[in-house]
Amino acid sequence: MAGISSDIIRGYNDTMILYLLLDRPSYGYEISRTIRMMTDGKYAMKETTLYSAFTRMEKNGYINSFSMNAENGKRRTYYRITENGKAYYEEKRTEWELTKDVVERFIAPGGVRKITEDRK
C-alpha cells in the first residue's frame, strides 16, 4: 500500500504550519488537528515532529511563542508568525510551485506512458 512519502513531506512540514499561522496565532494541538482535518486524515503530524518544527522555526525567527490562558483556564503556549516567517512561507510556496510543475511533467495521468511515444 502506498503511504505518504515522509521524505517529501518532511520538507514541507514547516510550510504547512506557517500556512495555518498566517490566519491567527495557534497552539500545538490545534495545529495538528487542523492538519489532520484538512488532509481528511491522510496526514497526521506526530507530536515530536510538530515540536521540533516549532523550536527550529523559532530559532530561525519565523515564529515566536507566547503563553496565554486557554478557554479552559489552563496555560498554553501559542505560536505567532513573524514577518520573516511570512517571507519564508512565500519562498517555500514558490519553491513548491516550481517543484510541483517539474515533477508533474513526469507523472502521467492515468498510468504509465511510453516515453518514446511522447517524443514523437
Add this chain to the structure above:
Amino acid sequence: METIRNYLESMFRAMPNTPEVRRAKDELLQMMEDKYTELLSEGMTENAAVGTVISEFGNLDELSETLGISRFLPVKAEPVSAGGTDKAPEDGKTFSQGSAQGRTLLLDEVKDYLKDDRKSCIFRSLGIFCCIISVCGPIVFSGIGSIFGGGLEDFITMIGVILMFVLGILGVLLIVYSGKIQKPWKYMHRGVSIDYSTAMYLEELIETEGPKLSMIRIVGIILCVLCWIPAAIFGTIRFMNDLFSNIGAGFLFVMAGVGVMMIVFAGSYHTAARRLLRANDRATMGGQFTKMQREENENVTKTGILSVYWPTVTCIYLCWSFLTFHWYKSWLIWPIAAIIHSVIKMNVKAGRKQ
C-alpha cells in the same frame, strides 16, 4: 492521563536536565493532554484514547538535534547490561528502557524493599530498647533484694545481673538481625534508578506517613525529657527508700529506652524511600520527577545531618544526664536543639531556593 504522563516521563528520564528539555517535555505533555481530552469528548474510551495518544506521539530522536542531546542517543540503543533485567515490565505500567542510569526498579520490587527496610527498622529500634533497659535488671532486683537482706539479697541481685545479660544479648541479636534483613538489598545503594510512577508512589508514602512519624518522634522526645520525673518522685518516698529509689531508676531507663526507640524508629522509617528518591542522576530529567526528589537531591549533606539529628541529640542528652546526674539542667538541651534544628531546616530551604 496518568499513563500518558508516566510514558512521557520515562521517555525523558535519561535526558539531561536542562531548560530546553524541560520546556520540550512540558510542551509535549500539553499537546498530548489536549489530544487526550478531545478524544475523550469524541466518545473514545480512556484506554483507547491513551493508546492513540501514545502511538501517535512519535520519536524523541527527532528532538535530539533541537535539544542538543545527540550524545545521549547511542547509550539508549545499547541493551541494558546491568544484571537482572530478565524480568519484563509488567502490563505496560512501567515503560522502562535502557539508559545510562542502570536498571530501573519495578514497583513491586521497590515495595518489597521498603517492607524489609521497615522490618529492619522495627528490629533495630527494639534492639536499642533492649540494650537500654538491660541495666534495669541489676538496679531493680538489687532494690528488691534490699528488702530481704542477707544471702537472699545476693541471689536476687544475681538474677538481675543475669537478666541484664539476657536483655543485652537479645538487644544485640535484634540489631544484628535487622542488619541481616537489609543485606540482600545492598544493590539498592547504587546502579539503580526509579521511574516516574515509583517516584510518585514514594513521595505520597512519605507525605501521608510523615505526620504520624513526627508524632512518634515528639512523644519519644517528651519521654526522654521527662524520664527523670518518676525517679525523682520515687526517691522522695521515705518508706523502703532503697527499693523505691531503685524502682524509680528502673523507670528512668524504661522511659528513656522507649523514648529513644521511638526517636530512632521515626528517624529511620523512611530511610529506604528517601534513598530511592535520590537514586536517579540529578543531572537528568529522571532526577526530578517530583518536588521531593529535587529536595532530596539538592543538599544531600544537610538532609543527611537532619536524619541523624534527633538520635544524636538524644544520645548527648542521656550521656550528659547519666554521667553528671544534672537532670535539672540537662533538659535545656531540648529547647536549644529545637532552635538549632529549625535554623538548619531554614538553611536547607534557603539553599533549595537558590
